[in-house]
Amino acid sequence: MERSVKRRQRFGLLAAALLTATLAACGGGGAAPAGTLASGGWEAIVDAAGTEGSLLVYSSATPAQIQRITQAFGRAHPDIAVEIATLTSSEQVTRLQQERDAGLAQADIAWNAQYNWFTQEQQAGHLADPRGPAAADNPPALKLTDSSRLLYALPIPLQWNKNAVTTPLTGYQDLLRPEFAGSLGLADITGGASLAGFYDWLQRTQGPDFLTRLAAQKPKFYIQPSESAQAVASAETKASGYGSLPASKALVAQGAPIELRLPEPAFSTTTYGAILDNAPHPNAAQVFFDWLQSTDGQKAIVGNGDVASPKDVDGGVAKIGSLTLYRGELGKDDVARITAEFNKAFGR
Template sequence: MKVSPHRRGIVSGATMILIASLLSACGGGAQPASTSAAQSIEAKDSANLPSDWAKVVDEANKEGEVIFYTTLPNDQATKMIAGFNTVYPNIKVRIVTDATASLANRYQQERTSSGGNSPADILHSSSFEALVAAQQDWFHDLRGEKDFLPSLADFKENATTEERKRTVLVAAYPWQVLVNTNKVQGSAEPTSFKDLTKDEFKDKLIMSDPRTTDYFVAFYNALAEKFGPEYLRGLAANQPKFVADANGVAQSVAAGEKAAGLPLNAGRTAALEAAKAPVKRITGDSAIIAGTTMAFPNKAPHENAARVFGNWLLSAEGQELGCDVQKVGSLNKLAKGACEKTEIPEGSTFQKFTVTSAVRDEVLGSLGLK
């Protein structure tokens, strides 16, 4: 069973906006995309294209733009967009990105101040889950509107659920521990998250701060459910350093500031590993499966283009590129290639994406953050 990761990209500081498009191989401007050619590519992925899909593609080409709110690292997002533009060269994708803790708040403020109209066409990050759950009437019901994203028919059932029917799990991956191999060697190497409560990791841990997003609260709660209520207090006893996001965790461990950090995934550490940084990811016997979700606002500026780009991201072609670029797997049953490198066994624990206020208080209190 294959699945792909959320590699949640984070850009600290000022918000970055990037317009990415791919020029034709001839060196001139982008040539008009053939609707029939685009349809034939998507037809390979799904036998469920609705009868009006050609009209959706034509209207998308006229709209010419998608506004894509995402926390993907810019290098990964740009590669995904380049792949999309080989099929749809007339649809530019404008990336709006910010720190994980900021982007959902920014979107909510912008939508509220615009009289309910959405400033974005697609929200691509699990950090939006709490907002989607709280403002369900702002988003399309992906289980109810079955023709909205035809490629979703090729996904396993848990890509969307009745509890989470306004977002789709576009990537899935196991959370991992990252260690600095100069500081953690041999028998000292953890074999699971549980080992991080041992005395040898005192003052040597760095962790993503659950106060920044409920996504991290849900992760720590999943660990508590797996190892028992004392587990988080055991982590807190080792006096970890908390930072806002996974990028900070990865950089600290790679620099040797801390010996181990959590939670990380392959997408977040790929650049460090390629640069031969002294780091190693460990899943061990305690995998918690997470992922990136995607939501589609109503009252969006370019709804047809959003459907076309979103459907391509979910197609076997889009998923295979995403698995390669982001180092993740896929829930699309037709996706092969790089998606087969990240395997999620049957019965794996999928973390929840939202939590109750009682759970949040319990997690923060157990970690000494409240």
């Protein structure tokens, strides 16, 4: 597995270099070439996937997820090598547009939380419909577009330093406790539209004056959930209303004194995937994408309870129906309004 991880790291560097060189050489646009999807049904697609033998995924998955997924998929389909290049959601959007403009197809699947991107790509005809049995079984209400599928939900937990806090947190109102004045971590709203949705949801569920009351605590702001978790671990902040279960659990595994709890209700971001219409390995992409949505694939994604599965497989951190899912419902005007309210409340 160490060799596999190193191969993915090398691939990320090589892919970036190849893209830069190709863009310089092409100097123009044009439709990127695509492979051919087998006709004759799902069995024909699976057979053709083995012939293709590989695929490339651009993903915002964590290293632990990637390790679990590549191992489990390798056992299920040893004739298909999957490479997963780790890119943030915004990096993926930029990279994929550059590749399409240059007429260069590298990735087969995109996996990220850029909700508007999936909608725009669907409208442009740039996403391929999934054909497999598991994809067809994905709950219709959880589809973002016809071609994209929900891969998992990532709830936002409360967290605190168990050496500095004796009374556990149970809900967002606990963030207002006097002991957290000057020692409270929050998400910086500049982190993205989903955080605007989070703060809008907080005001609707905790009261219209909740942000003003939070501001009286003189909180510290963090853009990345990993930074927020590290602040709690070091007691830079005693508690935080912003976090990522995978990031915090990784620190806990290293001995960090962090306690975590999902409030009820809990707000959750969502992560989607889709097959690209110009996928160089369309059959292998179909097989892998379908496997991701199968029970085995979802168990590999969920791991030890870092995320919630749309299929509610064993090990998920919560039932999907118990979460408030953010799926890109806010438009630009909504995000601007909520951001202004946030800045006013916190004097920023």
